[in-house]
Amino acid sequence: MISVKHLKKTFGELEVLKDINVEIKQKEVVVVIGPSGSGKSTFLRCLNLIESITEGTVEIDGKVLTDKKVDINKLRAEVGMVFQQFNLFPHKTVLQNITLPMITVRKWNKKDAEKKAMELLAKVGLEDKAGAYPDSLSGGQKQRVAIARALGMEPKVMLFDEPTSALDPEMVGEVLEVMKQLAEEGMTMVVVTHEMGFAREVGDRVIFMDQGYVVEENDPKSIFQNPQHERTQAFLSKVL
């Protein structure tokens, strides 16, 4: 589904991703962990070209992202992304937030888009907030709307960039619950998170990144109980 080969990313002099090689299969839930500044968010943002790629290739569903012939907007529509800061559109209602990309990108008519959007809102438990503006929602509700908005495009992959890091502790659970449900439905997911409980429970594979490299990857049980690499051990001893 996703194939990353020798991915490098530099910001000026700063080399954030040094040589990333990752394969992600369909329906797999991959959790990326690591200390801050390890490049995990940048890695995720390279997967839909929100961040440009300095070197190497990223292939999604058989298409190379940097290939000039690939319509990047079309490809992005297939890759949903959920951000730490939600990034809902404040001038649109909850319903309009979800229907806007369906109507403009997928060219659905308004009625079908609204019907689908209401189904998605029901799925994340927010159908009563359809007419509300994002400002009036709690952080957990905003993030659930953001997930519904991404799902509206019927993506093949969902990327989560620290989706619970900006939330008050009591709201983390409701967002993780929605993500867990998505995983159970067979969505291919790449999740950057500090929620080790989620990684252990929902993840099929955990990737540990540090200083721009993938240091270790394994199934959750192995990596949490028996980390091989020194840096993984040091990191896990701090967060667990």
Added chain:
Amino acid sequence: MDFRFDIIAEYMPFFLEGMLLTIVMSVVGVLVGCVLGFFIALGKMSKHAIIRIPFVWYINFLRGTPLLVQLFLFHYAVLPTVLGDTTAVTSVLVTLSLNSSAYVAEIFRAGLQSIDKGQAEAAHSLGMNKFQVMRYVLLPQAFKRSIPPLGNEFIVLLKDSSLGAMIAAPELLYWGRAAAGQYYRVWEPYLTVAVAYLILTLSLTYLLNYLERRFDVK
């Protein structure tokens, strides 16, 4: 000191006519300024220096030289050369429009750049193209934020349109000068003109406050 209200009464129809022209010139100036300013703002934000630099200097020139100098330049030099002939009103309209376009461009640019980067990122991540991101996500938010400074620009432009009197465009101050010249009186005409401008700017202030509240409702 005697105050000759009869002069004001006699000139009242002219003052009203002048006020109307003042309003028309500043409304046209700000509207044309908004349309031009939008494109100039986009031009100035271009990634390519070759596109950006002309717009940067367009703005530098119009914001960095006095409006009166621009008015003389357009009325006596540029427009006669380009159009062969010009009227005072035409020159004021052109000068005000171009001048306000430079200020409006900076207002729009500031408005667009004040929108959080996450907005464009989210929109792009959903597959929207550059035009759609601009049209549906960035512009509506930027426009709302631009309303207060645009209102200020409108008020400044309305007052600056009085410079039109220097090239005999028959706006408000022009008729004040005419009355002063005819009767050798300064208090009555200039005080009347000042009060008339104050009425215009205060009305505009109230109207803009109302609009700001309206748009805040979303």
